Amino acid sequence: MLVLPKLQLEDVFACAQCGYCMKRCPVYYFLGWESTSPRGKIFALKEILGNDGRLDEQSIRKLGKSFSTRFFNCTFCGFCREVCHVEIDLLEIWSKVREILYDHEVVPESIIKLSETVKKSKNIYMMDNLSRTDWITYTGADVNFKDSAEVVYFVGCITSFSGRVQSIAQAVSSILNSANEDWTLLKDEWCCGHPLALSGAIREARVLALHNVEMIESTGAKKVVTGCPGCYLALKHEYPRLLGKKPRFEVLHSSQLLDTYITSGKLVVPKADITLTYHDPCELGRISGVIREPRVVLQSVTDTFIEPEYFGRESICCGSGGLLKAVNPSLADNLTQRRYGMLASTNAEVIVSACPACVQALAQTATAIQNGKRVIDISQLIAEQLGLM
Amino acid sequence: MATSNNFLRELVNKLGQECVSVDSLEKLVYAHDLAALPKSVKLLFNTTPDAIARPRSIEHVAEIIRLANEYKIPVIARGGATWGFGGTVPVRGGIILDLTGLNRVVNLDEKNGLLTVECGVVWEDIMRFLQETNWELPTYPSSALSSTVGGWAATGGIGYGSLKYGPFVKNVAKVTAVLPDGRVVVADDNSNPNLSQLFGSEGILCIFADLTLKLIPKSEVERPFMANFSNFANAVMAAQEVLRLTNPHSLVLRTFGFVRAKDYIESDTYFFGCFNGNRYDVDRQHLTLGSIVNRYRGYLTPEDEARREWEERFYTLRIKKWGPSILGNEFIIPVHKILDIVKYCWHLGNQAHLDVEVEVMFISRDKALMFQLFLCDERKSIRYLTEAAITKKVLDAAIKAGGKPYGYGLWNFPFMERAEPEKKRELKSMKGVLDPQNVLNPGKTIGAELMLGIPLPGKLYSTFMDGVWVLRKVV
Ligand SMILES: Cc1cc2nc3c(=O)[nH]c(=O)nc-3n(C[C@H](O)[C@H](O)[C@H](O)COP(=O)(O)OP(=O)(O)OC[C@H]3O[C@@H](n4cnc5c(N)ncnc54)[C@H](O)[C@@H]3O)c2cc1C
Ligand code: SF4
Numbered sequence: 001m002l003v004l005p006k007l008q009l010e011d012v013f014a015c016a017q018c019g020y021c022m023k024r025c026p027v028y029y030f031l032g033w034e035s036t037s038p039r040g041k042i043f044a045l046k047e048i049l050g051n052d053g054r055l056d057e058q059s060i061r062k063l064g065k066s067f068s069t070r071f072f073n074c075t076f077c078g079f080c081r082e083v084c085h086v087e088i089d090l091l092e093i094w095s096k097v098r099e100i101l102y103d104h105e106v107v108p109e110s111i112i113k114l115s116e117t118v119k120k121s122k123n124i125y126m127m128d129n130l131s132r133t134d135w136i137t138y139t140g141a142d143v144n145f146k147d148s149a150e151v152v153y154f155v156g157c158i159t160s161f162s163g164r165v166q167s168i169a170q171a172v173s174s175i176l177n178s179a180n181e182d183w184t185l186l187k188d189e190w191c192c193g194h195p196l197a198l199s200g201a202i203r204e205a206r207v208l209a210l211h212n213v214e215m216i217e218s219t220g221a222k223k224v225v226t227g228c229p230g231c232y233l234a235l236k237h238e239y240p241r242l243l244g245k246k247p248r249f250e251v252l253h254s255s256q257l258l259d260t261y262i263t264s265g266k267l268v269v270p271k272a273d274i275t276l277t278y279h280d281p282c283e284l285g286r287i288s289g290v291i292r293e294p295r296v297v298l299q300s301v302t303d304t305f306i307e308p309e310y311f312g313r314e315s316i317c318c319g320s321g322g323l324l325k326a327v328n329p330s331l332a333d334n335l336t337q338r339r340y341g342m343l344a345s346t347n348a349e350v351i352v353s354a355c356p357a358c359v360q361a362l363a364q365t366a367t368a369i370q371n372g373k374r375v376i377d378i379s380q381l382i383a384e385q386l387g388l389m
Numbered sequence: 390m391a392t393s394n395n396f397l398r399e400l401v402n403k404l405g406q407e408c409v410s411v412d413s414l415e416k417l418v419y420a421h422d423l424a425a426l427p428k429s430v431k432l433l434f435n436t437t438p439d440a441i442a443r444p445r446s447i448e449h450v451a452e453i454i455r456l457a458n459e460y461k462i463p464v465i466a467r468g469g470a471t472w473g474f475g476g477t478v479p480v481r482g483g484i485i486l487d488l489t490g491l492n493r494v495v496n497l498d499e500k501n502g503l504l505t506v507e508c509g510v511v512w513e514d515i516m517r518f519l520q521e522t523n524w525e526l527p528t529y530p531s532s533a534l535s536s537t538v539g540g541w542a543a544t545g546g547i548g549y550g551s552l553k554y555g556p557f558v559k560n561v562a563k564v565t566a567v568l569p570d571g572r573v574v575v576a577d578d579n580s581n582p583n584l585s586q587l588f589g590s591e592g593i594l595c596i597f598a599d600l601t602l603k604l605i606p607k608s609e610v611e612r613p614f615m616a617n618f619s620n621f622a623n624a625v626m627a628a629q630e631v632l633r634l635t636n637p638h639s640l641v642l643r644t645f646g647f648v649r650a651k652d653y654i655e656s657d658t659y660f661f662g663c664f665n666g667n668r669y670d671v672d673r674q675h676l677t678l679g680s681i682v683n684r685y686r687g688y689l690t691p692e693d694e695a696r697r698e699w700e701e702r703f704y705t706l707r708i709k710k711w712g713p714s715i716l717g718n719e720f721i722i723p724v725h726k727i728l729d730i731v732k733y734c735w736h737l738g739n740q741a742h743l744d745v746e747v748e749v750m751f752i753s754r755d756k757a758l759m760f761q762l763f764l765c766d767e768r769k770s771i772r773y774l775t776e777a778a779i780t781k782k783v784l785d786a787a788i789k790a791g792g793k794p795y796g797y798g799l800w801n802f803p804f805m806e807r808a809e810p811e812k813k814r815e816l817k818s819m820k821g822v823l824d825p826q827n828v829l830n831p832g833k834t835i836g837a838e839l840m841l842g843i844p845l846p847g848k849l850y851s852t853f854m855d856g857v858w859v860l861r862k863v864v
């Protein structure tokens with residue numbers, strides 16, 4: 001027997017079934033069936049939950065697989081929550097349901113594999129975690145490992161291991177050096193745990209959180225910088241909840257750091273004669289509220305910055321979130337192509353984002369088509385402008 | 390009625406596997422609309438569809454209907470499912486026709502301001518599409534963020550802009566409709582059946598497949614307004630005078646209850662709306678509005694608050710957060726009866742210990758669309774059933790006051806005989822001619838059916854509801 005917490009239960013019953021969330025859901029946009037929409041999922045929950053929020057084992061066993069397909073076909077982009085008529089925290093409900101499904105072992109095969117991988121190897125790629133810093137050699141970045149420093153650069157699994165976006169780590173490192181920051185990498189960084197939290201594996205995510213916090217706090221750093229919105233969300237918002245206390249460091253996304261450097265004059269970026277557009281990563285923009293800073297940075301580089309259709313809090317997901325890529329790669333691909341189309345139709349020369357997963361997905365789409373645009377991360381753009389790369 | 394396997398096989402053959410679902414979770418989530426049904430009421434009907442079809446073309450729609458005729462299987466059209474009168478809820482199973490996939494903008498006639506769209510297009514998408522043009526929509530519902538064009542044609546068709554430009558039916562040039570025998574016809578004001586006969590037929594006479602909308606040239610300015618009053622009667626009188634002396638695009642009045650969900654509105658009652666047109670005209674009307682509001686001891690809010698309220702105009706159910714359930718009904722009443730009905734709603738609410746909220750959308754100088762809702766909790770099922778009777782009490786009073794329900798569907802069908810006997814007769818005779826097999830949305834609007842097709846007499850339903858209300862008062 002399982003119980004949906006009271007707050008979420010009230011929200012399930014408060015849903016007006018108005019459908020405002022459906023129009024925005026990028027998954028429903030492609031699948032089209034009511035049960036794949038946020039509204040449909042809430043209704044299904046209401047139907048199988050008792051009035052007290054209880055969910056009996058039998059229902060979970062019976063409907064588990066259907067539920068699992070629907071609840072994991074979701075990018076956790078949070079657009080449903082953003083537009084909800086009655087301000088339901090839908091992401092919180094989606095998380096709780098994934099937790100319940102995970103506890104009952106009715107999650108998709110790919111999710112089981114992923115969580116096993118992370119638990120074992122401490123990264124999402126089943127790589128030897130000692131090779132996490134190999135990007136330093138590949139890119140020739142100038143990096144120091146220190147016992148103590150003011151700033152920790154938390155790189156994250158995708159940037160560390162994925163060849164296509166390792167240049168983001170190089171860019172962030174060179175910017176930190178150029179700003180004369182006293183910084184270090186962690187000697188033993190583990191996956192931030194966000195993929196586990198998204199899998200519903202909360203207990204396992206806690207183990208990773210504990211390790212990373214210990215590592216960071218042992219350096220005495222007051223700030224942690226990351227270029228990955230998933231890591232940012234985990235470090236800043238998930239860790240306090242997972243660990244029951246707020247860690248003793250401030251968390252910044254690289255775009256926020258760039259904003260402070262540029263606004264304070266610490267870095268002077270020469271203007272470029274280039275048209276740029278920007279894709280707001282869902283976890284950074286809508287979910288974490290970091291919307292202004294990347295724009296300040298981009299507008300310092302160019303006078304021709306063009307917003308795409310749907311931006312800021314209304315940005316449309318590129319398909320890289322919520323583990324959709326693992327669960328349903330072809331659907332994730334559809335989402336990427338749709339978003340790429342919107343960005344490309346601005347006619348900007350370069351598409352910028354602030355997330356290794358978004359950059360990777362959008363760049364893959366761009367290279368697969370004729371005359372695809374250049375897609376880069378905001379830190380790369382600035383490092384290039386500063387002549388650091 | 391179990392849908393035969395042969396029917397389903399043929400359906401899949403014609404549409405393709407990807408357009409048909411018999412998945413049990415899918416059927417569960419298509420078995421309802423906006424309103425939460427009391428569990429005991431659900432037992433009377435077979436609300437679970439046998440299958441759901443998502444047509445991709447008008448031809449698909451026609452094929453499904455022809456096939457349904459052959460096998461005598463109910464077909465229930467469904468757009469955004471945002472209507473709360475049970476119109477999309479099956480009463481004896483059948484096929485739900487999810488029309489949201491027919492969502493293309495077909496053609497814009499730039500010169501004449503005519504826009505042809507498929508029935509499943511959501512209003513907001515039209516608004517977005519028109520941003521780049523010189524045209525705009527004359528009228529749209531407050532559910533514009535999710536409801537479909539076809540759904541509005543099939544129901545009331547009154548919304549923002551109707552005060553100035555008339556109801557939806559007056560703003561449509563023609564439609565392509567699929568009749569219950571599968572024929573595809575084009576209907577306009579002069580065809581047989583004509584637009585007025587088909588509009589508001591709640592899915593029982595035809596499926597609207599595409600519609601050609603009449604647009605209006607984009608206004609030079611749009612100036613929202615909002616006025617607060619400490620007393621409901623004053624607000625109503627002020628609104629009447631605004632209607633007499635100005636020509637607003639929209640005028641909506643709300644009572645205190647909605648205020649709880651919004652921190653920036655302090656008064657008991659407020660109205661809001663918008664003037665549009667050329668700048669000089671709009672400013673002049675705004676001046677007149679200011680003096681009227683003053684005369685009735687209200688005050689205009691700052692422009693930014695008014696604009697915020699106008700931008701929030703699609704979020705009319707925020708209050709549901711406090712329910713968590715609501716029981717609501719909508720009806721059209723003479724403006725001079727607004728006060729009486731609101732007082733009656735408050736009285737009923739008092740008796741039943743329920744918060745009452747009222748919204749009035751003016752649709753002309755003498756008519757208004759009134760939406761009343763009671764906050765309740767569907768989880769207390771017996772109590773909820775007895776509370777449901779309150780909406781009948783309000784409708785009884787509204788009809789007595791010269792009003793009529795704003796839609797019938799499944800829940801309001803017993804009221805049609807009393808409120809609009811002529812319309813009922815016309816609909817019934819058209820239904821007999823066009824749909825002799827009763828395939829399109831059976832058990833709705835002109836008469837209800839229980840599961841297995843057993844008719845539900847309106848009188849029995851009414852007596853039951855009255856009984857339940859007495860029970861409510863006693864308990
Ligand atoms: C927040 C909110 C605000 C609302 N504001 C308004 C308002 O301002 N004015 C107003 O009139 N209503 C309003 N409504 C009610 C509802 O949104 C409208 O009636 C809307 O037009 C229904 O459209 P839909 O696509 O959701 O239709 P559905 O709910 O899917 O269907 C409604 C009825 O129409 C039939 N139908 C649907 N599509 C077709 C079609 N293509 N051909 C034939 N029959 C069809 C169905 O069988 C059903 O009987 C509001 C609802 C909400 C939730
Ligand atoms: S989080 Fe995004 S993908 Fe998931 S249900 Fe909400 S809108 Fe859809």
Ligand code: SF4
Nearest residue numbers: 015016018019021084
């Ligand atoms: S927007 Fe919110 S209230 Fe409306 S259907 Fe979606 S979850 Fe429910």
